[in-house]
Amino acid sequence: MVTQPSRIEHHPDIVALRARYEQASARPAAQATEGLSLLAGLYLAISPWVIGFNASSTLTVSNLVTGIALAVLAVGFGSVYERTYGMGWVAAAIGVWTIISPWVVAGAPTTTKVILSNIITGAVAVLLGLATTAMGRVRRV
Numbered sequence: 001m002v003t004q005p006s007r008i009e010h011h012p013d014i015v016a017l018r019a020r021y022e023q024a025s026a027r028p029a030a031q032a033t034e035g036l037s038l039l040a041g042l043y044l045a046i047s048p049w050v051i052g053f054n055a056s057s058t059l060t061v062s063n064l065v066t067g068i069a070l071a072v073l074a075v076g077f078g079s080v081y082e083r084t085y086g087m088g089w090v091a092a093a094i095g096v097w098t099i100i101s102p103w104v105v106a107g108a109p110t111t112t113k114v115i116l117s118n119i120i121t122g123a124v125a126v127l128l129g130l131a132t133t134a135m136g137r138v139r140r141v
Contacts, residue, residue: 031078033128034074034132035074037070040070041069041073043067044063047117051117059114062108063098063101073087088134094122095126098121099122
């Protein structure tokens with residue numbers, strides 16, 4: 001009698017972990033965090049045109065690229081949470097970059113509305129990234 005080797009996907013520990021992450025991603029708080037992360041990323045990407053600083057190509061490109069990256073991460077959090085929750089720190093890092101970018105990016109406009117937009121959007125991204133990471137680590141008792 002020939003037995004087939006068991007596949008790793010069917011290991012009891014893997015199955016239990018997937019069920020835990022599926023349960024975590026089904027909670028309303030997780031869904032709200034994912035949705036807000038997507039909205040923050042989309043806003044960050046379009047903020048140069050909303051705020052009116054699209055003439056400055058350096059900060060415009062920075063916000064566009066990091067906004068798209070944040071939105072893609074949020075889609076990942078929503079669709080394959082068990083594989084992406086550990087990347088919540090990347091969303092937080094994008095938020096930190098968004099906060100400091102008006103002073104770091106060469107030629108960036110330093111008007112109050114540009115700075116406030118980036119600080120608020122960056123702070124939201126940091127908080128949502130940390131929340132996403134924390135949700136994957138919370139254990140139910």
